[in-house]
Amino acid sequence: MTDMCEKLLPEVLEHLVKLALRYDNTVTKKRRLWDLSSPRCRSTKFEPPYIDIVNRNKTRIVRLEEPVLSRSEQLSLPRSRKLLELKKSPAFHEFEPLRKSNVNRRVRKSLLSVYSRLGNVQPPQKPVKPPQLSKAELKFHADYTKRLAKPKALPKPPQVERTKKIYNKKRTKKLAKPKVHQEEPINEWKFTRALQNYQPSQRIRNLAIPKQSLMQESNPNAFKVKKSALHYNVSRRIVELSLPSVTLSDQNVRKNVNVISSSALSAKPSKRIIDLAEPRVRSLPKDLPLPYISRKALKAKISKRLIELAKPKQYHIY
Structure with a gap:
């Protein structure tokens, strides 16, 4: 037993040294938080004087609400x-x-x-009540509001004294005529010698080349079908997926819903369907009493609204 303890002691000491170093590192990292969390030592506003008399009761002033320090x-x-x-x-x-x-x-x-x-949160202030006006001030305010309520009178346009002037009739007739815009003549296009001897640059030649589509670049024989695809035998699953989805039409909906088919009458249910048809029996613990029904619930009368809600919904098939 002593041999085992001697072997385990150095390992335990190593783990303790590691834990101590880890604790010191965490404390040094969070030293600022430790300093902030420690409360400041503030001196009280009032310190009672020291009294040497033993039997005398010492008086001490205590605040009703102690200051929040931490x-x-x-x-x-x-x-x-x-x-x-x-x-x-x-x-x-x-x-x-x-x-x-x-x-x-x-x-x-x-x-x-x-x-x-x-956060610069301001304390609540009492609402300042407006000063009460005297009778003379109220009368002046009422007259002032009546004067403002009246619509302003429109100012009369000033009368302009027009003097007779001598107008130049030829000048006015010339200005009254509409302006005629002369269209510039368009010369006919001609194949000149300069066009015959013109040599296009490399940039113009590159732009003149028609653009090729992506299909032509990637697969020039895109519209050709392989021989293996022509002789491929389709599976049953692919045939089922290729069929269009069946929608409810007038032919598929039965006209007489209440009529039961002969195959349904002669069908024999399986054990699984018989088990599902049986109602669930909830197993209650024996210690619990049976559910209590109040007398008011037994004597209650059903309203017309509840009878209407209890009826099953009827779906009309068109």
């Missing part, structure tokens, strides 16, 4: 924007007074947190 407590608070939206909603006025005070207390706490300050 980051986790600040994150646990509800969002101040959602609380302010809840206060603005009409449902807030129907709350009980205790519930309203809880909401107001949470609003005060969340507004003092660091995250609400960084």
